[in-house]
Amino acid sequence: MKLLFTNIKELLQVREHHVEKISGSEMKKLPTIKNAWFLVEDDRIADFGEMPNLPNIDADKIVDASGKIILPCWCDSHTHIVYAGNREQEFADRINGLSYEEIANRGGGILNSAKTLQETPEDEVYQQSAKRLKEVIKLGTGAVEIKSGYGLTEEGEMKMLRVIRKLQENYEIPIKATFLGAHAIPKEYKENPAAYLGLVINEILPNVAEQNLAEYIDVFCEKGYFSVEDTNNLLSAAKKYGLKPKIHVNQFNAIGGIKAGVEHNALSVDHLEVLEDEDIEALQGASTMPVALPSCSLFLSIPYTPARKIIDAGLPLALATDFNPGSTPSGNMNLVLSLACIKMKMTPEEAINAATINAAYAMEIGKTHGSITKGKKANFILTKEIPSYTFLPYAFGTNSIEKVFINGKEVQ
Ligand SMILES: N=CN[C@@H](CCC(=O)O)C(=O)O
Numbered sequence: 001m002k003l004l005f006t007n008i009k010e011l012l013q014v015r016e017h018h019v020e021k022i023s024g025s026e027m028k029k030l031p032t033i034k035n036a037w038f039l040v041e042d043d044r045i046a047d048f049g050e051m052p053n054l055p056n057i058d059a060d061k062i063v064d065a066s067g068k069i070i071l072p073c074w075c076d077s078h079t080h081i082v083y084a085g086n087r088e089q090e091f092a093d094r095i096n097g098l099s100y101e102e103i104a105n106r107g108g109g110i111l112n113s114a115k116t117l118q119e120t121p122e123d124e125v126y127q128q129s130a131k132r133l134k135e136v137i138k139l140g141t142g143a144v145e146i147k148s149g150y151g152l153t154e155e156g157e158m159k160m161l162r163v164i165r166k167l168q169e170n171y172e173i174p175i176k177a178t179f180l181g182a183h184a185i186p187k188e189y190k191e192n193p194a195a196y197l198g199l200v201i202n203e204i205l206p207n208v209a210e211q212n213l214a215e216y217i218d219v220f221c222e223k224g225y226f227s228v229e230d231t232n233n234l235l236s237a238a239k240k241y242g243l244k245p246k247i248h249v250n251q252f253n254a255i256g257g258i259k260a261g262v263e264h265n266a267l268s269v270d271h272l273e274v275l276e277d278e279d280i281e282a283l284q285g286a287s288t289m290p291v292a293l294p295s296c297s298l299f300l301s302i303p304y305t306p307a308r309k310i311i312d313a314g315l316p317l318a319l320a321t322d323f324n325p326g327s328t329p330s331g332n333m334n335l336v337l338s339l340a341c342i343k344m345k346m347t348p349e350e351a352i353n354a355a356t357i358n359a360a361y362a363m364e365i366g367k368t369h370g371s372i373t374k375g376k377k378a379n380f381i382l383t384k385e386i387p388s389y390t391f392l393p394y395a396f397g398t399n400s401i402e403k404v405f406i407n408g409k410e411v412q
Pocket residue numbers: 109110113220248251296322324325326327328
């Protein structure tokens with residue numbers, strides 16, 4: 001099946017060759033072709049170029065994309081899409097003055113979602129999660145990472161990871177699974193948190209690895225959750241099973257988690273709302289991708305990750321949603337882009353690079369996704385008629401997407 005798009009106003013993120021990641025001032029450059037054609041053959045990007053040079057192509061279908069833009073789908077490298085129920089009562093409690101921390105301390109927060117998850121049958125968790133996945137694909141997301149972490153028992157964590165596996169089997173987009181057993185201390189372990197970490201390391205992790213249910217290991221490295229020492233112990237244990245770290249660090253406090261992550265060759269360090277100079281230093285020269293989650297900052301009214309400080313230090317940056325019931329009940333990457341521009345002062349070019357190529361790096365799918373490159377998977381967005389690509393983050397809250405294509409097929 002050959003699908004040809006003609007008269008495209010602008011084709012974005014065009015890379016002749018695969019680029020691993022984009023750092024520092026390079027992030028301001030977004031390669032594009034104006035007045036372009038774009039050929040998809042089956043599930044792959046076959047060719048592209050400028051309209052005046054369009055060769056004679058025997059296409060099965062031709063789409064006139066006049067006034068419209070084509071760009072690679074967003075890659076969302078940090079989500080908690082698999083969960084049960086919601087936490088809108090906590091949202092109301094926060095409006096009435098309680099903080100996220102106060103809600104967590106009285107047994108709400110992650111523990112609240114863990115209770116609901118444990119009580120909800122696996123198939124029901126699957127149905128609720130699949131609904132969210134379908135919703136975000138329609139919003140232009142063509143790859144997601146999904147974490148466990150609302151089980152907090154062996155049974156609960158395995159249940160979540162099995163749901164992720166079922167999503168992997170039933171959906172065509174790349175889905176990466178992350179084991180986040182060390183997300184919070186269950187209340188039964190309040191007096192003995194070390195015993196819970198022991199359970200995660202000695203019981204659940206080996207089981208997860210044996211059943212090959214996760215590729216990555218995550219931990220909430222934060223005051224009141226897991227210390228840097230806990231993080232080191234968990235990441236060392238996970239390494240033996242071949243699980244690479246992608247970790248939650250520096251959300252509320254800078255306690256040295258970034259350095260620990262880099263020392264363990266973490267694929268990414270995520271959140272970074274609170275960032276000190278030594279954290280930036282730790283990231284210099286590392287292969288670890290910093291990941292910002294601006295819709296979490298919006299929802300919790302916490303600081304935004306200092307993108308300028310990160311990028312101006314020559315580092316790369318990726319953007320993700322953090323879709324979860326407590327801190328970010330939204331999986332809309334388009335909103336993430338707008339927030340990155342409006343609140344973090346990223347240029348539209350930087351934001352698009354962060355949500356495509358760098359995001360693909362943060363989930364190790366860069367060879368097949370994240371750019372318009374011949375041979376890569378045909379996961380792309382066709383916009384409505386819009387004046388320019390800057391309109392995408394500018395018109396926040398407007399859905400500028402006309403169609404989404406996954407593996408060359410239009411998402412219905
Ligand atoms: N910070 C840790 N975990 C999630 C929030 C979890 C929750 O509140 O349910 C996050 O990334 O924001």
